[in-house]
Amino acid sequence: MDSFKDKVAVVTGGGSGIGRALALSLAREGARLVLADLDEPAMDGVARQAREQGVETLTVRTDVTELAQVQALAERAWKAFGAVHVLCNNAGVAAWGGLDKATHRDWQWVLGVNLWGVIHGIEAFVPRMITGGQRGHIVNTASMAGLIASQGLGVYNTSKYAVVGLSETLAKDLKPYGIGVSVLCPMGVETRIRESERSRPAALRNEAAAEPAVELIGRYLAPETVAGMVLDAIRRGELYVITHDEGLEPLRRRFERMQQSILSRRKA
Numbered sequence: 001m002d003s004f005k006d007k008v009a010v011v012t013g014g015g016s017g018i019g020r021a022l023a024l025s026l027a028r029e030g031a032r033l034v035l036a037d038l039d040e041p042a043m044d045g046v047a048r049q050a051r052e053q054g055v056e057t058l059t060v061r062t063d064v065t066e067l068a069q070v071q072a073l074a075e076r077a078w079k080a081f082g083a084v085h086v087l088c089n090n091a092g093v094a095a096w097g098g099l100d101k102a103t104h105r106d107w108q109w110v111l112g113v114n115l116w117g118v119i120h121g122i123e124a125f126v127p128r129m130i131t132g133g134q135r136g137h138i139v140n141t142a143s144m145a146g147l148i149a150s151q152g153l154g155v156y157n158t159s160k161y162a163v164v165g166l167s168e169t170l171a172k173d174l175k176p177y178g179i180g181v182s183v184l185c186p187m188g189v190e191t192r193i194r195e196s197e198r199s200r201p202a203a204l205r206n207e208a209a210a211e212p213a214v215e216l217i218g219r220y221l222a223p224e225t226v227a228g229m230v231l232d233a234i235r236r237g238e239l240y241v242i243t244h245d246e247g248l249e250p251l252r253r254r255f256e257r258m259q260q261s262i263l264s265r266r267k268a
């Protein structure tokens with residue numbers, strides 16, 4: 001995809017952080033926006049800013065953990081604009097603490113948003129995008145935590161590793177249709193992710209939820225910087241959007257340990 005002008009872009013979690021920056025960057029490039037988030041005032045604020053840039057916007061309050069709501073989002077998007085070219089499955093939350101302490105509700109909440117949210121996006125949008133017959137692109141927001149495991153982030157790691165695997169396969173499956181896939185894997189970004197508990201539903205509350213204790217290594221990037229990298233990756237049709245140079249060393253060590261498993265077995 002070489003231009004976003006007049007394309008239709010859907011961004012989940014579009015009210016804050018990376019989703020907000022993705023939406024406003026796409027708007028700056030002339031894309032029409034469909035914003036989906038639980039937080040309506042935040043989403044409305046982003047829509048207002050986008051409209052000031054002269055683009056058409058639609059906001060749809062959506063809980064991505066509910067398939068019916070994501071299907072209703074797709075319905076609204078096609079009704080308003082007749083097509084969707086860019087889908088950013090971005091909404092996400094983080095829970096902190098060891099796997100020995102994780103509650104069933106922690107698993108349900110984090111996997112519900114981070115993994116099922118992405119699955120629902122694919123279920124609701126991909127068949128229509130294929131039928132529409134136009135070139136398109138899907139961006140799934142994972143994390144460096146989907147490539148490197150960190151102590152104290154196990155539930156989140158599980159959700160994000162799944163999103164990386166799903167995206168790698170999706171890229172292969174959608175290639176014949178001219179629909180590209182990118183998976184966004186940032187380290188620290190200056191957003192409200194550490195305040196994720198604000199959107200946890202009451203039914204899944206964990207009164208003993210741990211404070212965000214894990215200090216991420218590396219720099220904290222501005223969401224706008226990350227959004228710029230995503231748009232470049234869409235233009236170039238790149239699968240991985242690995243935003244931090246600091247990721248190189250841990251990735252190399254992980255790969256070396258895997259390689260070592262094979263090499264040392266061969267020697268034995």
Ligand SMILES: NC(=O)c1ccc[n+]([C@@H]2O[C@H](COP(=O)([O-])OP(=O)(O)OC[C@H]3O[C@@H](n4cnc5c(N)ncnc54)[C@H](O)[C@@H]3O)[C@@H](O)[C@H]2O)c1
Pocket residue numbers: 012013014015016017018019036037038039042062063064065090091092093094113114141142143144185186187188189190191192193194195196199
């Ligand atoms: N900030 C980081 O350091 C970082 C690093 C790696 C990956 N990520 C990922 O980036 C994505 C965006 O997070 P962010 O950092 O911008 O955080 P953020 O908290 O600023 O924004 C997340 C948005 O998702 C929305 N949301 C939460 N649950 C939802 C649900 N059930 N349905 C719809 N919307 C929901 C929130 O209302 C919020 O607007 C997430 O997938 C996150 O895991 C963030």
